[in-house]
Amino acid sequence: MLKDITLGQYFPGNSVIHRLDPRTKLILLVVYMVALFVASGWVSYGVMLLFLLTVIKISTIPGKAIVRGMKPLVMILIFTGVLNLFFTKEGTVLVDFWIITITTGGLERALFMMARILMLITGTFLLTYTTSPISLTDGLESLMGPLKAVKVPVHELSMMMCIALRFIPTLIEETDKIMSAQKARGADFESGKLIERAKALIPILVPLFISAFRRADELATAMECRCYQGGEGRTKMKQLHYTRIDFAAFGVVTLVVAAIVVLKRFGL
Amino acid sequence: MESILEVKNLTYIYSAGTPFEHKALDDVSFHLHRGEFVGIIGHTGSGKSTLMQQLNGLLKPTSGTVLLDGKDIWSDKALTRQARFRVGLVFQYPEYQLFEETVFKDIAFGPKNMGLSPEEIDRRVREAAGFVGLTEEQLEVSPFDLSGGQKRRVAIAGVIAMEPEVLILDEPTAGLDPVGRSEILGNIEAYRKAKNATIMMVSHSMEDVARLTERLLVMNGSRLAMDAPPAEVFTHAEELVAMGLNIPQVTQVFLALKKRGLDVKNVYTIDQAVAELNRLRGGASHA
């Protein structure tokens, strides 16, 4: 079922990670990603992994949920692994069979790249799992604030993003419903040639677009009824504030980054 | 009566094997007979819509079987596809599934998927339109130019045009005005009489199910709590209320009268109430 695909869906909670300011989380995620690319030895990766696992533990997000979120990305992971395994020719040869040559260097590289991707994705998931779409867009808006000076419609962009995020589950549910209704009238989406399959999508896409436009229209009316007129002069009920936990988080991540830099010096 | 559809120990779990797992149906068993009008009632989330989707093979049971004419609809692919056509399903708010340029083409979608000849499709579309009270001119307009109630009729006709032996409807009258409601219910009843079809209808209106159905299935928390004629179901007023359901208003009035010591029978339709009151009055004037 479509519904079971829940890429980075928000898990409500009240852990320290949940309570961090969304700006802190966004900045630290970027720092974490850079650190992952800087780290080049197994010891550094061990440190990063330890850091990641600690954050997961604190966030109270069930490990099962994180693993489940990975499912759609398994193909990319395998692809990266295989590519690196077969096309790196360093170190001693482990297997030499027909056209396949596997070297110790290849094995190490494959594992390394897979670990990097896994940790990148898990980090991103942690952000979306612990931050509601609303506060995420609030954070983005605030961080992109300086761009207003060069006439970027920051508020409008973040409002659009917020609405899009809000409606993804609704549209998925709607697609599911329309598909069932058309299947009940004998529509067949699974067999036939490419062109037939594309044609079979019309009975889904037409109602879906109509309902999306209707929803957009209704939403626009509702917003106008409440005097919405863009970001100019608009105040917020929930102001973003950095608190003690944010400074603590910055401190911890700084330490981790420092450790990675030092380890890199020693080639670990 | 001849049985057409049989459900045996049906259990269905949504998102099985994930933390979001939810048992929507739990060991449900019942029969549907040919030509019968059956109602399903139950509080919101009790599994009514889930149950309906099992009956034409849209959802595959986690365990248990659905037998159409004694054959398991999941035993081979051809049978599953047949079940789609022999058991017609009208979803809640079906007007949102319309997509064609004209009403005619939209109603023809089902028959076309059945692989019928153009003449047969034409006949069925016109007949189905007749059942739901759409005029010839309306067949040629865009479904999106119709009113909400008319769109609903088009959507119902789209399923009726497949001439299903079992027609299942999920709250077909939700959100309609009283006239529109009674017209649609009349259309459904007309289809049943004309084709000796079995009707199964989910409804939140106790008055409607009391008046129309011969048998009521009561769903409560994923289980089938009762399977009996309305007269019997509505005698269990307290149990129904405990399940978050209601009983027809006339039944409530008559139960209250009985409590005050009046010697009245249980009634559940207006007609019965009138007859019962006349009997009482007649009895009183004799005394």
Ligand SMILES: Nc1ncnc2c1ncn2[C@@H]1O[C@H](COP(=O)(O)OP(=O)(O)OP(=O)(O)O)[C@@H](O)[C@H]1O
């Ligand atoms: N696609 C789905 N994925 C997961 N759970 C679902 C899904 N559809 C329904 N459910 C759950 O299954 C249960 C039964 O739902 P169902 O739609 O069958 O109820 P219903 O009796 O039709 O209710 P209503 O009267 O509101 O239409 C509900 O608790 C619902 O949350």
Ligand SMILES: [Mg+2]
């Ligand atoms: Mg329902």
